[in-house]
Amino acid sequence: MARSISYREAIGEALRQEMRRDERVVVMGEDIAGGAGAPGADDAWGGVMGVTSGLFGEFPGRVLDTPISESAFIGAAIGAATRGLRPVAELMFMDFMGVCFDQIFNQAAKFRYMFGGKAVTPVVIRTMYGAGLRAAAQHSQSLYSIFTHVPGLKVVTPSSPYDAKGLLIAAIRDDDPVIFCEHKAMYDVVGEVPEDSYALPFGEADVVREGSDVTVVAIGRMVSVAGQAAERLAAEGVSVEIVDPRTLSPLDTETILDSVENTGRLVVVDEATPRCSMATDISALVAREGFGSLRAPIEMVTAPHTPVPFSDALEDLYVPDAQRVANAVKTTVGYQR
Amino acid sequence: MARSISYREAIGEALRQEMRRDERVVVMGEDIAGGAGAPGADDAWGGVMGVTSGLFGEFPGRVLDTPISESAFIGAAIGAATRGLRPVAELMFMDFMGVCFDQIFNQAAKFRYMFGGKAVTPVVIRTMYGAGLRAAAQHSQSLYSIFTHVPGLKVVTPSSPYDAKGLLIAAIRDDDPVIFCEHKAMYDVVGEVPEDSYALPFGEADVVREGSDVTVVAIGRMVSVAGQAAERLAAEGVSVEIVDPRTLSPLDTETILDSVENTGRLVVVDEATPRCSMATDISALVAREGFGSLRAPIEMVTAPHTPVPFSDALEDLYVPDAQRVANAVKTTVGYQR
């Protein structure tokens, strides 16, 4: 797999390959092609980040621009899924969930259970999250914990181009509603990605780096931040194991618990705000089921309990960085009961 | 304080007293009076649970029925709060947050920070949560963890008529947006409530019962369930301390940590679904800051990771009960490292 492509391209390729393979797959969203009804190019944008660029021409009628009506078109994707299509809807920024959350959490997520197991709703909602682009409080949030809280949803947070492709293909083939979270600061990250189609299983964490002193569970873009911290710490003789859950729901609890059993220490790195978050979720898991192996308090490295600030000077302090991760690791390593 | 009234009446009384005291307080919601434009009674309902009954007549022009347009009227309450009113808006069932969440979490919650501290948004959103009334998957959820995840919001979960009155008065006087969560199965619960007006401070947990073996942190209606469990366990010689946080945001971490320091054991009882929940939030707090005192794994008693089922037979299994709490307490007491 010598070929390297970007996270953006990996996602686009997953969509293209699945659309070729299965004509039930349709994509929709605001400017997902771009230019509807306009005098110029019909597919002027390919999504606000260019992820879906080129699909419009190749798949006539299956790439649908929408009005700015998230409830209506996310709901439409959900309805279509109950009738045989496999829609991939783009909720441009995850922050916009507030105008369409009902369709996601009360409709899609609950159909199967409410209807006694008689509904299948294979819909994927692709959405962009995360801070770092100075996009301020309403365009920078990491709200995956909210979706993870909701039974009936699956939640995916790919941390590399390789994972992005394989997990998106799996999401499209999955028969349940999936929230596919793309970090907006990662679209240009390049990595090796096989050209062939492949699906990565949900609920299987990736041990990104092996180590013996501390387990660091990191989510999404935080996986690479944790990696930087681990490099620095290695130089200081601290051996860090990094676990990337890859899917938050389902969560591979076994891999996390196994790792903590070996290391005895846990740091969770989550760029979201801390309260009722994935950071607390994984902390609680280990405090409950891995307590016997724990040799130190469980540390969390997260954003502060504040909205995302605009100014670069503040945003750089807001997002967890390698230094903060390294400090947390050292705190837990240095702990004396 | 010999007088006993219901949780419903306590809430109604708090509203009435604050509306008398401060004419900037207005209430709004669907059928909050009831009967707008109809030939019969103008205040036919007083809210779907009768909580606001009688206010319409006493406060002309300040009790506003609304169309079924939650985004518009919750947004209106927020906008009005920026211009000097102190609105109390009713989001009938908390489950309906999905059609208006944007106004709550991207607007009200963020104004102060986004605007550099120059906005004040004293709005209260009263909303009904919880299972037990066989109201099924879209009318029974306990979604306070989602609001707690959001910086800028305060979240209140009164567990008795006394707390309901005092905390609602505090919420109305508070200058920040408050999500006031009323448990729908508690409206008829009766308790002693002073007639005079009083405000209970936010961020001060209530040690509802003192004990030495295990700390049980319980939320909302779960406080009384924990109380039943504690009674049974007392008979078996297990001494349970029950802490009711009363406000989830801000959270009185000190009282929780102090209690665990004494008992060495923690069980969190939260009727919400478990992932990224208050149960994990409090577990993580103690695993991080109270680790040194912990003598056993932290147990969580929550709903399963499923929607709320309709049938009484299933709902009774769904909601945590005293037996499950007692079992969790015994597990933690019986733990051997």
Add this chain to the structure above:
Amino acid sequence: MTGTVSEHAAAPAGADLVAAYRTMRTIRAFEDRVHEEFATGDIPGFVHLYAGEEASAVGVCVHLDDRDSIASTHRGHGHCIAKGVDVKAMMAEIFGRRTGSCNGKGGSMHIADLSKGMLGANGIVGGGPPLICGTALAGKLAGNGAVSVAFFGDGASNQGTTLEAMNLASVWNLPAVFVAENNGYAEATASRWSVASDNIADRAAGFGMPGVIVDGFDFFAVHEAAGEAVARARDGGGPTLIEVKLTRYYGHFEGDQQTYRGDEVARARQGLDCLARFRARVTETGQVSGDRLDVVDAEVAALIEDAARAARAAAKPSEVDLETDVYVSY
């Protein structure tokens, strides 16, 4: 599959008339029975009854078949029955039994049968209209002439989701029909107050579709308007908004004291009732005999009796059902 407008809008005759009457009668008898059963305290939760509004659900759904989809509301029993959901399974569901349409997990507000194109009653006001944009899209892409219908109330006509869905349906030129059942109230709030325009149908123009108003007590009026709208949708002519004006006979939910109302219900029951009017018309014109309708009434009564007895006798779900069917795989 598709046909001309006039063909579809033609008044039904013969067996179709009897079938339509049977469906309306079944809804009425079902709701009256639920009303009685609820009073015994044996039905869990709360229920919203459709009695009085039968001509709407049936006048629309007689134009539909299993490839077509509908989305419903909290007041969904009538839509379910009109779309062919099994009546015994529905009654069992309302009683919270394992034999119910949703194995007892959904209840009155969530009865669904995807195999019949019934996307579910819905506990969220305005929850359905977006969904049918999707089923309509699926029909459009499949090219099978399938049409989708959203039923919603006057209250729901003020919900942003409903309004967005109408615009989207026009923009995508979907085979969709929006049926606003204006029964005068959303809970206790009068629609003449909450809907700022004179008629809900007045909103159609703002979303680029025809809007029509029909008398919801008159099965034939609904039938005609719906026939045109469904035919237009099947022919690729895009969506229509139909406002059906009618009255609900019971309270908003069972237990509602209804002090907000005048004597509309008594007046409607006496002078406007859709079943009585239907009977009068078809017997006066000699299209169907009164005896034939009496037989239908008796058959329906037996069916409902049977459904209620079976529901009461059926087992409830149990612990093994609690955590199943959240996901297809997890």
Add this chain to the structure above:
Amino acid sequence: MTGTVSEHAAAPAGADLVAAYRTMRTIRAFEDRVHEEFATGDIPGFVHLYAGEEASAVGVCVHLDDRDSIASTHRGHGHCIAKGVDVKAMMAEIFGRRTGSCNGKGGSMHIADLSKGMLGANGIVGGGPPLICGTALAGKLAGNGAVSVAFFGDGASNQGTTLEAMNLASVWNLPAVFVAENNGYAEATASRWSVASDNIADRAAGFGMPGVIVDGFDFFAVHEAAGEAVARARDGGGPTLIEVKLTRYYGHFEGDQQTYRGDEVARARQGLDCLARFRARVTETGQVSGDRLDVVDAEVAALIEDAARAARAAAKPSEVDLETDVYVSY
């Protein structure tokens, strides 16, 4: 405070004309400068420029004072300036400085000044219309004649929140004005495609209010329509929807290649430009001399130069600012 329709709709004269011109010119110069500064890479994040649309913000806001409120959009600089927000503080905010309107915490999409009744630019399409229902309610209850205005785009006219807000404003008979700025596009999507009705103004009837269409290149046309609407609102006559048709001169955001557009911008800049038309009209009629306007242009240029320099020179917020001002108390 309140007045008759004709009084309010009367065309401005003398000093008012110069003031209006100055505000429009300030917006244009501000946006042109932000465009240039953005190209240097020194402005963080992304910005949406209002150049070309000045007659709308100014034509509306000249009717307002500090008791009145407006809600704006992601394209908010023009509304801010028209409502009197300090231009230097705005520029500093856009550069992410401590001296900015929001101490650098908000940025372009969140500039606000509550003391001026400016409720904030808004990153959420359709975020503003609900909010102004509340400020309008506050005005109505205070009885001080305060009016509230929501500016929103053609794209936002399809967002349910906007549609709900219009209905609520009518139902509550609020002193509100809804200004739909139809610049033909929502990002790359044409409004003639996304808005299913011919005009956004066609939606007014469905929400029980008057709907008017005005030429957004013509300050005087906007001024007149807004004057009537504001006067009606102040007099208790309820809300109005005004659709303003105009063109944005720059891309959706800075960096947009605009391959979806034709030559509208060139045509608008040459033949329709609001500033050029304003100048031509007032100089031709002799109401204001060209020299006077030249002086304004120079003053504005100096102000903007000053604002940009000061912004660049100002300090950024620092660690002590990170966690402040989330709550009033916590």
